Amino acid sequence: MTGTANHCSALCDTLTSSTPTDSYEPFRTNESTLIIVRHGESMWNEKNLFTGCVDVPLTKKGVEEAIEAGKRLSTMPLDIVYTSALVRSQMTAMLTLTQHCCQKVPIIIHKENEEAEIWSQIYSEDTKNQSIPVVKAWQLNERMYGDLQGLNKQETAEVFGKEQVLRWRRTYEVRPPNGESLEMCLQRAVTYFKENIEPQLMAGKHVMVVAHANSLRSIIMYLDNLSPQEVINLELSTGVPMLYIYKDGKFIRRGSPPGTKEAGVYAYTWNLALYKDLMLQRMLTKL
């Protein structure tokens, strides 16, 4: 590992480790970061097909989007990652983490059954400390689009009418034929978030959630306290990270970290700005 990577890794460890002795005390506040990312473009996004819970991979563009997202997030503190059970979100998470300054190894946690858990054990504390756990959760899957899955969205609008398709795609309570409404998706996704992810943030852990357009729309409804009317207009781009700060039990939306090629408007908190500057300084002095 090069000098810079060593430094970065050590710095990142102290910032995201739970040891009270880490020497970057300013960062150990009651402030946790929550990063939310919709997966990069999938092969059915490219074909404009209703995807839902059909398990399709990223396109080449989706891979590039995931890597660009990683560059935007490379100096953000990170302790644990959550994805859905679908490969497009897992591919996005793994590719994003290839760009992280800590260069820790993302490891997908297997607890499907007792044997899977035993067979995937790591028997080195040092190696464990050099990894970031990635938790798969089907509850974060895309909303199930029922009889629309595999149909072309444009053709479906020509058959059923634009308004009807918009109601299926964007309203809170309307179900697509034999599919999930956003409300039904919210029930599973937000329940999982509250029971599994929010406790991590409360414990001071920095979390990234990589999921899907509608499962994330439902989570953002919760984070931003949006009404069923307001959520209609909520659209998420593929591969663009959004940052929230979790502090005193509240979520504060902070915008999207700027891309490597754009200034962008991004309201770093004082701690995050310090963290970023310090990591960049250390990296530059070691080049």
Ligand SMILES: O=C(O)[C@H](O)COP(=O)(O)O
């Ligand atoms: O499942 C899909 O088709 C997309 O991921 C999201 O589709 P939507 O933007 O039509 O809800």
